[in-house]
Amino acid sequence: MRGHFRRLVTAFVRRAGIGAGLRWKLSAAIALVGALVAVALSLVVHNAARVSMLDNARDLADERIMIAQRNYELSGRLNFPNTKIDDPQLPTELRAKVEEGRRATYVADRGGAPDIWAAVPLKNGHVMSLHSGFTDRSSDILKDLDQALWIGSTATVLGGCALGVLIGGHLSRRLRKAATAANRVAGGETDVRVRDAIGGVVRDETDDLASAVDAMADALRQRLEAERRVTADIAHELRTPVTGLLTAAELLPPGRPTELVQDRARAMRTLVEDVLEVARLDSASERAELQDILLGEFVARRVTAKDPDVVVRVRHESEVTTDPRRLERVLFNLLANAARHGAPPIEVTVEGRVVRVRDHGPGFPEDLLAEGPSRFRTGSADRAGRGHGLGLTIAAGQARVLGARLTFRNVRPAGAPPGTPPEGAAAVLWLPEHAPTNTGSYPVLGQ
Template identity: 85%
Template sequence: MRGMLRHLVPARVERAGIRTGLRWKLSAAIALVGALVAIVLSLVVHNAARVSMLDNARDLADERLRIAQRNYELSGRLNFPNIRIDDQELPSELRFKVEKGRRATFVSDHGGGAPDIWAAVPLKDGHVLSLHTGFTDRSTDILNDLDQALVIGSIAVVLGGSALGVLIGGQLSRRLRKAAAAANQVAKGETDVRVRDAIGGVVRDETDDLASAVDAMADALQQRLEAERRVTADIAHELRTPVTGLLTAAELLPPGRPTELVMDRAKAMRTLVEDVLEVARLDGASERAELQDILLGEFVTRRVAAKDPEVEVRVVHESMVTTDPRRLERVLLNLLTNAGRHGKPPIQVTVEGRVIRVRDHGPGFPRDLLAEGPSRFRTGSSDRAGRGHGLGLTIAAGQARVLGARLTFRNVRPAGAPEHRPSEGAVAVLWLPEHAPTNTGSYPMLP
């Protein structure tokens, strides 16, 4: 299940370039939209206020012109400020309207300064009475205050939108991070973890739908893998009886080369059946280590000498460890067997504290094994020319997991050597835990 879920729910997604969080993306989006809306509204309000003030100024100028016209026609005198007769500076647009006998107003905008307000009316004697005033300082101050308020309001909208985006995005980001962490736990084999329970929360949204879908997928995969494991275990268990009978019958054959060939194949089949059963038990996560204290260097030296006296063992630093000796021996012997079958001598074993290294001088591990780890029915030979059915490293990795240890694989290359250059050997490293692996459900062995 771990291998399949690792492809569906990666433990770490790496992307090229800059990685930004969801909260900052939402904050930037809301701030951008808020800034655009604030700018548009500010321009609309500014223009509307300016047009309204200009209209008021034009109405006021027209009203003053009416009073000035009435006084002029009654008294013949100009008793109003800024009133002139036949003003030479009268704008041509306004003069054109007045020549048609219309009373009109006009705004002359200079671009950078305050606009000029004009009002003109034709008199009965053929002259033109006009009023010329500027945009009042009070109106200019009001417009400037309005612009300042709009700027402050726009900044407040942008900052408030950013804060709201960080708040909403942060909440959604936290839920997604919890979901990702729970999915990673499922991918590592913790089948009792549920993504929906991990994210929590009262409000249901699309994140809950995603979590429920991941949980359903994990349950379906777990059921399928469990069914396949049971079928494999049942088949291997059923094969034990006929294989044992075949081996017993082969021992009754008369001595000779044919009998040796039959015995060799029968033993190989029995080993394969036993390995398949062991893999099925390890996949079922029901195995528990029986712990006891051992001197690691002494233990490894004795076991390797019993397996192959020609293998060199070097104890750099002796250490007392708490582990399961039977399972540790299984891991060590499988690594030695793999090195002997697919590597080249000399084979060297190094013990340094809680770390055991097994090195050979062969062509090295294949790339698939280095990238994905051991896989059943795939040998450790890069050219697949080695002997064996490819369950040794899978069993070693499974037993290491029961011990709470970490098993890694790498190839030995000279510093700076190109990738196409053949390896100078393969190294399998077993990292035993510092403390007893109680999190795997193990228990101390009774004396």
């Protein structure tokens, strides 16, 4: 259950990790939308202004052709600028309108400055036309308008980027605070609340997410505590009948059946004691009794007394502050696991504050390497086909009480390709540089 809780919180932390690029993604999104809107509005405004100017030019050309027509009909002379009679360059579309007896205007746009045409039928059957270009002043106005639109669009995009950075940065900071608090919860700090960690006055979806994570953590914590209490109660209740069973087995007459019964009774008593120890470690109530010891000398003496066949190498002696009883428990559990699931020779190396236990067996299973030891993992997934048992779980729990770090890895030849079978397994205990007082441990005066 504890591993399940850690995986859930870790999944939340990974999802919250989008904060690293959130501000830039949000800024880019706002800038893109702003650019699209600015371009669309610029096109609409440019086209509307151009159409309006062309309409004005056509109206002006229409007024001029009317004046030119009256002057021509009164004086009989063509004395108005830019007017011609039966101009051969008159656009076909405009000529068709005039031949219907209508006065009309026409805009000829051939990629450059548009040409403005106006034509009117005369009483004598001829066609009077007026040809003028788009004025320079109108072209300058359009250029100034386009420049203003370009400056406005650029300012809009830059402003959108700045707004995205501000909004994204605020949201990113809140998510980072939530991820940090969730990491602390996953690390076992029960007094941390994600909602309080992110702070803020205005409530948003981040607060809802933080509240949901807090509720999930509380529910899982309660289930873990209930599980621990049930496990401890069951193990405690089993101690008395198991002790009685072992005592009764010792009274049986000598023989192979008696040896089998006594062996199973002792194994059951060991299992009950291990379950009780796991329950105590899960409750986080265990405290180390710290003493100063020479690590290499301590390990060599205890390992040799436990199993003379184990090779011990002290490459660098170091004085450490730790709990000798708990350190011995971790060391013996690692040796027992190597002897049960690995293959000889078993080697113990001490280098400074690091103790390494290595065997030459089939290696640790991948799920243990990925998620650490778990008492719930049994079956063929283990390298010996019998599960991890409680030994590695207890070793990891005692290492936490010592403020140490226990890691597991498989040993492969240097430069071996992926998929190469391991040549053994190595468990490495990293003792802290300073006394682990943050675990509630306390020093014990030497005798």
